[in-house]
Structure formats: C-alpha cells, structure tokens
Amino acid sequence: MTTTPVPHITITGVPGMPEIQPGDDLAGLLALAAPGLEDGDVLVVTSKIVSKAEGRVRAGDSRTAAIEEETARVVARRGETVIAQTRHGFVMAAAGVDASNTSPGTVLLLPEDPDRSAREIRRGLRTRLGVQVGVIVSDTFGRPWRHGLTDVAIGAAGVRPLDDFRGRSDPYGNPLSATVTALLDEIAGAAELAKGKLSGVPVAVVRGLGDLVTAEDGPGARVLVRPADEDMFRYGSADVVFARRTIREFSREAVDSGAVRRAVAAAIAAPAPHHTTPWRFVLLETAPARTALLDAMRDAWVEDLRSDGFSEESIARRVRRGDVLREAPYLVVPCMVMDGSHTYRDERRNASEREMFVVATGAGVQNLLVQLAVEGLGSAWVSSTMFCRDVVRKVLDLPDGWDPMGAVAVGHPAAPPRERPPRDPADFLVVR
Incomplete structure (x- = not known):
C-alpha cells in the first residue's frame, strides 16, 4: 500500500x-x-x-x-x-x-x-x-x-x-x-x-x-x-407542480419502469370519496402490447368516424393526432373503478356519485403526471381510450368494471418544452 x-x-x-x-x-x-x-x-x-x-x-x-x-x-x-x-x-x-x-x-x-x-x-x-x-x-x-x-x-x-x-x-x-x-x-x-x-x-x-x-x-x-438535466433535486416545493408539461416528442431513450411505479405511488396518494381507491394503472411496457392496443383503437376510431360521415382525408388527419402515443416508448392507461361507491334510488345522485369518482381519478392522474416530471420523464395525457372503452378492455383483458380514462404517453423529452403562455390567476378567480 x-x-x-x-x-x-x-x-x-x-x-x-x-x-x-x-x-x-x-x-x-x-x-x-x-x-x-x-x-x-x-x-x-x-x-x-x-x-x-x-x-x-x-x-x-x-x-x-x-x-x-x-x-x-x-x-x-x-x-x-x-x-x-x-x-x-x-x-x-x-x-x-x-x-x-x-x-x-x-x-x-x-x-x-x-x-x-x-x-x-x-x-x-x-x-x-x-x-x-x-x-x-x-x-x-x-x-x-x-x-x-x-x-x-x-x-x-x-x-x-x-x-x-x-x-x-x-x-x-x-x-x-x-x-x-x-x-x-x-x-x-x-x-x-x-x-x-x-x-x-x-x-x-x-x-x-x-x-x-x-x-x-x-x-x-x-x-x-x-x-x-443532471440535477436529481431540481424541483423544489414551490415549482414542482409547474414542472409538469405536456410532451409530444420523445427520444429513443428507454424509460425506467421503477420511475413509473414511483409515479403510480404518488398517484394513489390522491384524495378519493368514501375512503375508496378508485385508481388502476395498466402499464404497457412492451412494444407488442402497445402496438396491439393502438391498432385496435385506430380501427375502432376509423369505423366510428366513417359511420359519422367524415371524409377519408379528415379521418386520416384525425387519426394522426394519436401519433404521440405511437411514438412514446411507454404507455400508461389509467382506469377508474367504482368499488365502494354508493347506489341511490335517485339517478341524479347516482350521476353525482360517478362524477366524484371521475374527479378523484383525475386527481390521481395529475399526481402521476407531476411525479413523472420530477423523475425527469415527459408525458402527455390523451383522452383516446375513453372513446373505445370496450375495445381497450378486450385488448388488455381488463375486468368489465375498469373504466379506461385516456392514455398517458411517457418518455424522455426529445427537446425542451415550448414556453407556456403566462396565465394570471386573477383571471380564474371569483371572490364572494
């Protein structure tokens, strides 16, 4: 020595x-x-x-x-x-x-x-x-x-x-x-x-x-x-929420599945009615699983648009909007379950009950998106699975009670996000 x-x-x-x-x-x-x-x-x-x-x-x-x-x-x-x-x-x-x-x-x-x-x-x-x-x-x-x-x-x-x-x-x-x-x-x-x-x-x-x-x-x-980009503690408590930005272009860098699971842990910390847990997250980690889902969703979407009388050019343009999901190296399908919900004789109250669960699911997805940003991952929440829920359940072999609430594209941003137009909180306030 x-x-x-x-x-x-x-x-x-x-x-x-x-x-x-x-x-x-x-x-x-x-x-x-x-x-x-x-x-x-x-x-x-x-x-x-x-x-x-x-x-x-x-x-x-x-x-x-x-x-x-x-x-x-x-x-x-x-x-x-x-x-x-x-x-x-x-x-x-x-x-x-x-x-x-x-x-x-x-x-x-x-x-x-x-x-x-x-x-x-x-x-x-x-x-x-x-x-x-x-x-x-x-x-x-x-x-x-x-x-x-x-x-x-x-x-x-x-x-x-x-x-x-x-x-x-x-x-x-x-x-x-x-x-x-x-x-x-x-x-x-x-x-x-x-x-x-x-x-x-x-x-x-x-x-x-x-x-x-x-x-x-x-x-x-x-x-x-x-x-x-090297700072693991980049976001402090004051700007962590603003770290979330919609990312539509991803690099080819692989996504750490552990980071996604940590984001799910943040998601299920969201508030929910009646002490329930209305969130389920389907992780599509393999290319064949993602392709099978997106192909089936595309076919269902094209059929619906044709039945509504859209031209082939218009259909192609609308289908291209889903390209962000195809380009992402990782997909998450958030689902809502109504386990623990209350059933009433009044349908208006039943509708309100469902709305509470929808809001709780949205809170969970927001937590997911914010934590993904903290982990250094970009994301885009796309509503597409909500328009063909039966197809999604069939392709992913999900229980009937699981309600797909869009899809989240996840990956490393290919470029910095565009500047967000400034928003004045005063424009969104009503004080009584």
Whole structure:
C-alpha cells in the first residue's frame, strides 16, 4: 500500500481591512492588508466586501423587493423564508440578498459575476505584489437535510475547482466511480474558521495548497453549479407542480419502469370519496402490447368516424393526432373503478356519485403526471381510450368494471418544452 504525503496547511485571517465603500480598489486594499502573500497562497475573500466595492448595495427597507429582483426561480417557500435560484445558478436562502454586515436601511446583493471579481482581484494582486496566488470569493449557504451554514465558493480564479478521482483506486484497490471533490468549497469552508461571522475579518490566507494554484485563471466556480438535466433535486416545493408539461416528442431513450411505479405511488396518494381507491394503472411496457392496443383503437376510431360521415382525408388527419402515443416508448392507461361507491334510488345522485369518482381519478392522474416530471420523464395525457372503452378492455383483458380514462404517453423529452403562455390567476378567480 502506497501513501501520499500529507500537506501542511495553515489558514490565517487577515485583519486590518477598512470598511469597504462602493468604488474602492479592493485588490489594492488587500495588498496593503496582506503584503506577505506568497506564490501558491489562496486568498479567500468574503463576497460581502466584493459586493460593497462593486456597488452592489441597495438602499431601502424592502429586502423582499430585492429578493424578487435577484430571483430566477423560487425553489421553496415557508412563511417568509424563501429558497431561490439566482441568475448565477446558485440555490440559496433569499437569493443571496443579505441584510447583515451592512449599514441599517441597506441590503447587499451578490456580485454580478463572482468569477470575474475573483479574476480582477488576482490580477490586481499580481500587479502590486508580483505574486501568483489563487482567489476564492465565498458566501454562506445552507444545505438540504443538514442543520447549520457553511461557506462555499461562488467565484474563483487560479485555483483548480475539482479533483476527479473517478477511474482511480483507493489504497485497498477498490475502484472509485463517483468521487469528485469540490476543492473550492472545501477551501472556502476551511477559511471561514479563520474569518468568522462577527470578528470583522473578511479575508483569510490559505497556505500549503500551492499544487492547486494554476497559472491560468481557469473556469472559476461556475463549474460547480450542476446543470439542470443532471440535477436529481431540481424541483423544489414551490415549482414542482409547474414542472409538469405536456410532451409530444420523445427520444429513443428507454424509460425506467421503477420511475413509473414511483409515479403510480404518488398517484394513489390522491384524495378519493368514501375512503375508496378508485385508481388502476395498466402499464404497457412492451412494444407488442402497445402496438396491439393502438391498432385496435385506430380501427375502432376509423369505423366510428366513417359511420359519422367524415371524409377519408379528415379521418386520416384525425387519426394522426394519436401519433404521440405511437411514438412514446411507454404507455400508461389509467382506469377508474367504482368499488365502494354508493347506489341511490335517485339517478341524479347516482350521476353525482360517478362524477366524484371521475374527479378523484383525475386527481390521481395529475399526481402521476407531476411525479413523472420530477423523475425527469415527459408525458402527455390523451383522452383516446375513453372513446373505445370496450375495445381497450378486450385488448388488455381488463375486468368489465375498469373504466379506461385516456392514455398517458411517457418518455424522455426529445427537446425542451415550448414556453407556456403566462396565465394570471386573477383571471380564474371569483371572490364572494
């Protein structure tokens, strides 16, 4: 077993920084406060003083307005606490808007481009002190499922951001397949121990990591922001419902049947009358099963349209509307069952009873669609099976009491969905 030399690392807070004002030469002030910087040092600078120097100070009492302006999307909200994604891609409390360590009646916004800020500080230190250092701009983040805050890197220059161990082996010979270390965040968190929240020391020097300091500025901290298509936790409580979009074009990528079953688990959590469970879901996981159903439905539909006097051209056009089901690599047929329903002598009450079950089935299908979106799958709910229920029951060998309520095409979107036209909730409200 070979051993790797353990680096000797020191972290030293930099005292003596003045109160930063908009327009201050931050690199010049840092050079005066830390004249002993050496090649290979990493300077970790709290984003607050960067924001102040860059004039990212907003006067006024409304922190809420500032948060709204800095928010690209709200991920979660509880009371007045907002977790938001900024336009930088950071997901953090209050979109990074901070009312601490700033004059009363003002709030601090994050730097416009923290990586650029880090590059400018690095360039200024090289000019003034002639040293090759790395620079990290840090800010405080909370973390899902963990109490407490820690500093992470939101900007960087001249520091290797990640250490990728994939494809290598540990000292016991075990292959590493998923280990990528966020070096920038580790350095930022360690440096905060020498800065502190109340000590008035916004800068720390980390020495002993010269092998991580690069000649080029490098990609910065933006490479630590996970792309949306790789983010398993993309949707927060505030936008999970809006994640559902109707998708009509699918890629050839296979659908994970486990993901569909998890969506069914969400579907059957919907409310239903009389403590019933009116949902049944038929999963068509094989191509022959899907083709048999869709061919039979097409034949039944064509026969009905011909009997209604539609032209062959009109029939062909209408049948093409069902192509979304044929192109999907996976189909789900939701069915309603009336088990547990009440029977009345009054037919109007019986009709209302059925309507309650229809509504409950729709709620279940909505849950299914939303969870499919959370799983990264696209879907389209098509009503076609409702027009030939006997045919569907026969082809799928379903009990007579199962009532097909459309079909859901499922698959991976071939392209991002089109932008949804904005809808104002006020247009759909009646208040008494």
